[in-house]
Amino acid sequence: MTIEATPAPISGDVQASRPRTEVSLSRVGVTGMEKVIRVGPSSGGQLYFAELECFVDLDPTQAGVHMSRFEEVVGEAVDAVVLGEAAFRAETLAAHIAERILESQSALRAEVSLNAHYPETVSTPESGKPTQEMYTLLGTAVASARGTRTLTGVRAQGMTACPCAQGMVRDSARERLAGGDLTDEQIEHVLDTVPIATHNQRGIGTLHVGVPEGTDADLEARDLLRIVESSMSSEIYELLKRPDELAVVEKAHAQPRFVEDCVREMVRQVVDSYGDLGADAFVQARQENLETIHRHNVVAERHGTLGDLASELSSGDRSAHHLTMREWLETPGT
Numbered sequence: 001m002t003i004e005a006t007p008a009p010i011s012g013d014v015q016a017s018r019p020r021t022e023v024s025l026s027r028v029g030v031t032g033m034e035k036v037i038r039v040g041p042s043s044g045g046q047l048y049f050a051e052l053e054c055f056v057d058l059d060p061t062q063a064g065v066h067m068s069r070f071e072e073v074v075g076e077a078v079d080a081v082v083l084g085e086a087a088f089r090a091e092t093l094a095a096h097i098a099e100r101i102l103e104s105q106s107a108l109r110a111e112v113s114l115n116a117h118y119p120e121t122v123s124t125p126e127s128g129k130p131t132q133e134m135y136t137l138l139g140t141a142v143a144s145a146r147g148t149r150t151l152t153g154v155r156a157q158g159m160t161a162c163p164c165a166q167g168m169v170r171d172s173a174r175e176r177l178a179g180g181d182l183t184d185e186q187i188e189h190v191l192d193t194v195p196i197a198t199h200n201q202r203g204i205g206t207l208h209v210g211v212p213e214g215t216d217a218d219l220e221a222r223d224l225l226r227i228v229e230s231s232m233s234s235e236i237y238e239l240l241k242r243p244d245e246l247a248v249v250e251k252a253h254a255q256p257r258f259v260e261d262c263v264r265e266m267v268r269q270v271v272d273s274y275g276d277l278g279a280d281a282f283v284q285a286r287q288e289n290l291e292t293i294h295r296h297n298v299v300a301e302r303h304g305t306l307g308d309l310a311s312e313l314s315s316g317d318r319s320a321h322h323l324t325m326r327e328w329l330e331t332p333g334t
Contacts, residue, residue: 022060027111029055030070035078037093037116050090050116054097056107065105073100090114090139090221091150098143111329114139120225124237124244125251131239137221138208142329147213149329151282154224155206158232159248160289163256166198195253201289201298203232203259207266209274210282210328217277227273231265231287233257262287263300271310279307282328 033052054070077097094112102110116137121130138153170191177187205228211217229235234252237244257265266285274281284303291297302309305328308320323331 024060025058027055028058048118053113055111057109090137091152094139095141098141102143109144111142125247126243127241151210152219153208156228159234160203161233161252161256204288206286208284227269231262259289259298259300281306
């Protein structure tokens with residue numbers, strides 16, 4: 001069957017004209033936008049490099065969006081919005097941009113994602129030396145007639161120690177010690193006292209917490225970063241004096257964790273810390289470990305509503321659907 005299409009006009013507002021084929025589009029917009037944003041008060045906030053993506057849903061009767069308006073709206077929002085004092089609010093800027101795009105494009109729905117890199121000065125674990133560590137802030141917002149829902153995200157690096165290899169090394173050490181004059185009790189004391197070798201990975205943890213429309217929440221990026229870093233075997237630092245290096249290695253080997261352990265620990269801490277956000281809040285925890293004894297890397301992830309995660313942790317109920325980030329972003333508000 002041949003469908004006759006009406007030619008689009010060649011003058012006037014071409015983007016607002018009817019397209020030749022009237023099919024709605026899920027997402028239309030721009031990617032790879034680079035901006036410098038300010039985090040903190042205008043008088044003393046720092047400037048950070050950020051990358052943005054902006055999209056709208058396109059009505060089947062509209063030929064296209066006004067691409068230049070994305071750049072215009074983003075520029076105005078970056079100039080106008082100052083993220084809260086001494087706090088990191090990537091999702092706040094994303095929300096302001098999404099709301100302005102919704103209006104300027106006369107869209108039903110607008111979505112904005114922001115990715116910003118920023119430094120944080122921390123102290124090394126033993127020497128107390130200040131060292132600058134780089135983190136990533138992730139902010140996403142969806143604006144519609146129902147309101148605006150936001151995702152606050154962070155990404156951080158750490159270190160993991162493999163429990164499986166450590167267990168094998170421990171068994172091998174026990175067999176060797178058993179050939180000497182030590183008693184079984186003494187052998188176990190040695191194994192419990194001396195750090196047991198294993199192979200390590202540098203881990204990359206990512207955590208998102210989503211807030212539905214109309215929810216008043218105060219999510220601090222620093223708090224989410226603490227959850228991500230503490231879910232691994234140990235934090236890592238650019239600057240390490242010898243006592244610091246010893247502390248990091250001993251800490252990691254004292255709490256070996258699989259990639260799966262890191263994700264489960266992130267989920268547990270989020271449920272414990274943010275239960276007041278409500279059952280419809282969203283959580284996504286992801287861990288990627290860069291292997292050292294393999295050529296491949298390993299990944300684990302869990303996503304779902306806060307209510308479903310809390311229920312599974314408390315009752316063991318595993319029947320809930322693992323709601324994805326895309327499904328949550330596109331779910332109508334209640």
